[in-house]
Amino acid sequence: xxxxxxxxxxxxxxxxxxxxxxxxxxxxxxxxxxxxxxxxxxxxxxxxxxxxxxxxxxxxxxxxxxxxxxxxxxxxxxxxxxxxxxxxxxxxxxxxxxxxxxxxxxxxxxxxxxxxxxxxxxxxxxxxxxxxxxxxxxxxxxxxxxxxxxxxxxxxxxxxxxxxxxxxxxxxxxxxxxxxxxxxxxxxxxxxxxxxxxxxxxxxxxxxxxxxxxxxxx
Amino acid sequence: xxxxxxxxxxxxxxxxxxxxxxxxxxxxxxxxxxxxxxxxxxxxxxxxxxxxxxxxxxxxxxxxxxxxxxxxxxxxxxxxxxxxxxxxxxxxxxxxxxxxxxxxxxxxxxxxxxxxxxxxxxxxxxxxxxxxxxxxxxxxxxxxxxxxxxxxxxxxxxxxxxxxxxxxxxxxxxxxxxxxxxxxxxxxxxxxxxxxxxxxxxxxxxxxxxxxxxxxxxxxxxxxxxxxxxxxxxxxxxxxxxxxxxxxxxxxxxxxxxxxxxxxxxxxxxxxxxxxxxxxxxxxxxxxxxxxxxxxxxxxxxxxxxxxxxxxxxxxxxxxxxxxxxxxxxxxxxxxxxxxxxxxxxxxxxxxxxxxxxxxxxxxxxxxxxxxxxxxxxxxxxxxxxxxxxxxxxxxxxxxxxxxxxxxxxxxxxxxxxxxxxxxxxxxxxxxxxxxxxxxxxxxxxxxxxxxxxxxxxxxxxxxxxxxxxxxxxxxxxxxxxxxxxxxxxxxxxxxxxxxxxxxxxxxxxxxxxxxxxxxxxxxxxxxxxxxxxxxxxxxxxxxxxxxxxx
Amino acid sequence: xxxxxxxxxxxxxxxxxxxxxxxxxxxxxxxxxxxxxxxxxxxxxxxxxxxxxxxxxxxxxxxxxxxxxxxxxxxxxxxxxxxxxxxxxxxxxxxxxxxxxxxxxxxxxxxxxxxxxxxxxxx
Numbered sequence: 028x029x030x031x032x033x034x035x036x037x038x039x040x041x042x043x044x045x046x047x048x049x050x051x052x053x054x055x056x057x058x059x060x061x062x063x064x065x066x067x068x069x070x071x072x073x074x075x076x077x078x079x080x081x082x083x084x085x086x087x088x089x090x091x092x093x094x095x096x097x098x099x100x101x102x103x104x105x106x107x108x109x110x111x112x113x114x115x116x117x118x119x120x121x122x123x124x125x126x127x128x129x130x131x132x133x134x135x136x137x138x139x140x141x142x143x144x145x146x147x148x149x150x151x152x153x154x155x156x157x158x159x160x161x162x163x164x165x166x167x168x169x170x171x172x173x174x175x176x177x178x179x180x181x182x183x184x185x186x187x188x189x190x191x192x193x194x195x196x197x198x199x200x201x202x203x204x205x206x207x208x209x210x211x212x213x214x215x216x217x218x219x220x221x222x223x224x225x226x227x228x229x230x231x232x233x234x235x236x237x238x239x240x241x242x243x244x245x
Numbered sequence: 246x247x248x249x250x251x252x253x254x255x256x257x258x259x260x261x262x263x264x265x266x267x268x269x270x271x272x273x274x275x276x277x278x279x280x281x282x283x284x285x286x287x288x289x290x291x292x293x294x295x296x297x298x299x300x301x302x303x304x305x306x307x308x309x310x311x312x313x314x315x316x317x318x319x320x321x322x323x324x325x326x327x328x329x330x331x332x333x334x335x336x337x338x339x340x341x342x343x344x345x346x347x348x349x350x351x352x353x354x355x356x357x358x359x360x361x362x363x364x365x366x367x368x369x370x371x372x373x374x375x376x377x378x379x380x381x382x383x384x385x386x387x388x389x390x391x392x393x394x395x396x397x398x399x400x401x402x403x404x405x406x407x408x409x410x411x412x413x414x415x416x417x418x419x420x421x422x423x424x425x426x427x428x429x430x431x432x433x434x435x436x437x438x439x440x441x442x443x444x445x446x447x448x449x450x451x452x453x454x455x456x457x458x459x460x461x462x463x464x465x466x467x468x469x470x471x472x473x474x475x476x477x478x479x480x481x482x483x484x485x486x487x488x489x490x491x492x493x494x495x496x497x498x499x500x501x502x503x504x505x506x507x508x509x510x511x512x513x514x515x516x517x518x519x520x521x522x523x524x525x526x527x528x529x530x531x532x533x534x535x536x537x538x539x540x541x542x543x544x545x546x547x548x549x550x551x552x553x554x555x556x557x558x559x560x561x562x563x564x565x566x567x568x569x570x571x572x573x574x575x576x577x578x579x580x581x582x583x584x585x586x587x588x589x590x591x592x593x594x595x596x597x598x599x600x601x602x603x604x605x606x607x608x609x610x611x612x613x614x615x616x617x618x619x620x621x622x623x624x625x626x627x628x629x630x631x632x633x634x635x636x637x638x639x640x641x642x643x644x645x646x647x648x649x650x651x652x653x654x655x656x657x658x659x660x661x662x663x664x665x666x667x668x669x670x671x672x673x674x675x676x677x678x679x680x681x682x683x684x685x686x687x688x689x690x691x692x693x694x695x696x697x698x699x700x701x702x703x704x705x706x707x708x709x710x711x712x713x714x715x716x717x718x719x720x721x722x723x724x725x726x727x728x729x730x731x732x733x734x735x736x737x738x739x740x741x742x743x744x745x746x747x748x749x750x751x752x753x754x755x756x757x758x759x760x761x762x763x764x765x766x767x768x769x770x771x772x773x774x775x776x777x778x779x780x781x782x783x784x785x786x787x788x789x790x791x792x793x794x795x796x
Numbered sequence: 797x798x799x800x801x802x803x804x805x806x807x808x809x810x811x812x813x814x815x816x817x818x819x820x821x822x823x824x825x826x827x828x829x830x831x832x833x834x835x836x837x838x839x840x841x842x843x844x845x846x847x848x849x850x851x852x853x854x855x856x857x858x859x860x861x862x863x864x865x866x867x868x869x870x871x872x873x874x875x876x877x878x879x880x881x882x883x884x885x886x887x888x889x890x891x892x893x894x895x896x897x898x899x900x901x902x903x904x905x906x907x908x909x910x911x912x913x914x915x916x917x918x919x
Contacts, residue, residue, distance in 0.1 A: 067471075067915075083492070115804060158482075158484045225856045240825070243836040244829050564892075709896065
């Protein structure tokens with residue numbers, strides 16, 4: 028064990044801060060790999076069904092409001108900026124900036140969830156497009172439209188669940204930062220939380236065109 | 246004034262009272278809240294043994310039932326629940342965890358000269374997640390069972406049965422996360438925490454195989470997780486994700502399931518293969534022939550194993566072109582496995598071979614795994630599989646690999662490292678006897694099933710035509726012998742805890758970092774971080790055979 | 797003791813990436829209102845891949861990460877492709893050959909088996 032070791036800053040299984048940082052970083056990237064495959068099963072299923080039932084999927088997509096989707100995309104992009112800046116603040120030991128940026132990131136996340144649940148999902152439920160609870164669409168390719176809507180809810184629902192977890196992580200980081208847990212050279216948790224947050228953003232970057240922009244809106 | 250003299254009795258110092266991981270702390274909290282990888286290995290040992298017994302009881306009931314062509318003891322509906330529980334428990338709650346979480350957890354940090362794994366608290370969390378999953382599964386059993394088979398095929402599982410599919414699917418989903426976190430922990434540990442001098446090609450082959458298995462956990466488990474989520478959603482919300490009426494396709498379920506399912510079975514056998522590499526090297530006192538080939542073959546199996554899943558679906562209605570691709574890939578994946586078998590055999594040649602219990606398990610593995618693997622090539626052939634699919638031939642094939650292979654690998658490893666884990670020696674005579682009984686019982690149980698399958702007896706059937714009865718009785722008789730063989734270690738291993746001779750740091754006299762520290766090891770494994778200067782299995786040109794203190 | 801273990805990016809870079817991402821979002825939304833036929837999907841996915849790439853490279857610091865991390869990212873993408881491509885290839889290559897004598901192309905007849913206890917399975 029290194030005598031230099033600050034017992035509270037380097038966990039006892041590690042030799043030094045570099046090893047601890049690299050282990051934490053590798054660990055989070057490996058976890059994100061599992062998330063890629065987790066969403067991947069859904070993306071694969073969606074791709075196959077869209078290939079098989081394109082007309083119904085196109086109709087279903089046109090029932091979604093592009094404006095909300097695009098707005099949410101922009102919200103998440105902004106949250107990624109503030110998250111990246113928050114990590115940078117932590118790297119430089121600027122804890123007040125860190126807290127402020129984390130709070131803004133959290134707010135963006137909550138705005139996303141609000142638009143998703145209170146605006147979009149509620150709208151789809153009220154218009155009879157919620158399979159399993161209230162599905163009344165009776166136009167052409169009704170069954171395929173229902174399949175599209177199932178995937179819409181499962182994909183955006185799973186994504187929203189990850190956002191909720193992300194907001195929980197942000198809250199935890201804010202509390203920890205306020206208690207002085209982070210400093211220059213000791214901010215692993217912020218950086219790996221940032222990796223998670225950006226990943227959730229990337230999932231949405233793919234969900235937006237796949238769900239909202241099928242077949243164009245011309 | 247008189248002098249007071251005191252005579253101090255010289256206590257016979259049989260052994261210095263040494264602090265190690267087992268006596269460093271006492272009490273239930275020190276076990277349930279431990280972050281020591283060695284104690285976590287014991288937690289897993291207890292729980293996986295429990296599940297093995299439950300899965301074994303289900304198997305015993307199945308074999309008892311099959312003594313009679315009409316089914317001797319249970320109704321078909323109950324029989325369906327028995328094989329479902331047997332498969333689900335044995336795969337998810339015994340075979341997948343056992344070698345990685347018991348032997349892997351205990352040994353990986355020791356074999357790489359580290360104090361612990363990269364994320365010790367995550368390690369403990371993995372165990373609690375495993376236990377939670379087990380609770381869901383036990384609930385499914387107690388509340389009335391599941392009868393879909395461990396494969397949960399749709400639309401049977403989503404639309405037709407009224408058994409406890411949701412809780413069983415949740416159990417599988419949750420256990421997947423336990424494995425994912427364990428795999429993640431191992432990958433990071435092996436990459437980042439090797440001691441000085443320990444380059445990749447000086448690692449024991451056990452580490453290579455566990456790394457490959459961890460890669461499979463990371464890449465395959467998430468897919469079964471999302472698949473189970475979809476099954477649960479379809480059942481709970483009546484959304485027809487796999488319902489043909491909505492344009493859903495049950496074959497999609499099978500693609501998703503087997504994309505996970507096939508790599509999963511490689512996860513079950515790869516760690517055991519790693520154990521065999523260790524045992525063959527130790528008990529022939531030779532470095533493993535073709536070390537590089539064996540190391541890379543683990544990766545070859547892991548990679549190719551992801552490209553073969555459609556061989557479970559040859560008769561499902563999938564495209565014949567996909568079938569051709571999967572058949573070719575399945576033939577290819579036999580190659581890295583064969584490379585291992587050839588390398589192990591070549592290691593034995595001109596080695597100083599001795600026949601302690603671990604070696605008997607290893608030799609048994611080589612023979613039985615070879616048969617299992619070759620019969621897999623039969624099944625890889627599209628034309629043959631049309632006749633053999635869903636027959637007892639398939640059951641015999643995978644039991645030769647899972648039981649004749651993986652479980653014997655685990656038993657061999659458990660016996661090999663038991664002295665290290667406990668500091669005690671078990672009686673080798675009883676261990677060797679148990680190994681022989683297991684081998685004989687196994688061959689009697691599953692050998693006849695190749696013939697049964699070839700003659701057309703279907704799997705998952707509670708009853709069968711009378712002309713199959715003789716072989717079924719032989720198989721059930723073999724199962725009773727196998728059961729005796731499995732029960733014996735429970736007795737002599739537990740006996741050794743109290744009455745076994747002290748093992749010392751290296752009772753087998755073999756090479757390996759784990760043997761260079763005390764048995765049982767200190768809490769932080771090594772008093773000083775080791776520095777590695779030689780290759781793995783660096784036995785000299787003419788090493789002496791293994792001599793142990795055990796009888 | 798402070799040990800800077802990771803690279804600190806300049807604020808300008810982050811802001812520039814942010815602007816580019818927003819532009820791409822506007823672009824992909826706008827292109828959806830133009831008729832490009834099948835290319836609508838291709839363009840939308842291409843833009844999504846570009847956006848994801850710059851998030852990974854800049855926001856997630858892959859540009860400055862060790863080689864091992866890049867291998868991890870490559871493995872994740874490659875395995876996702878295996879899952880999607882091979883599964884899709886099954887559905888895309890079915891029913892290419894129509895041979896009337898194959899069982900699946902015959903008219904379906906339903907056989908009812910008597911499975912009550914006491915009867916053999918041989919019929």
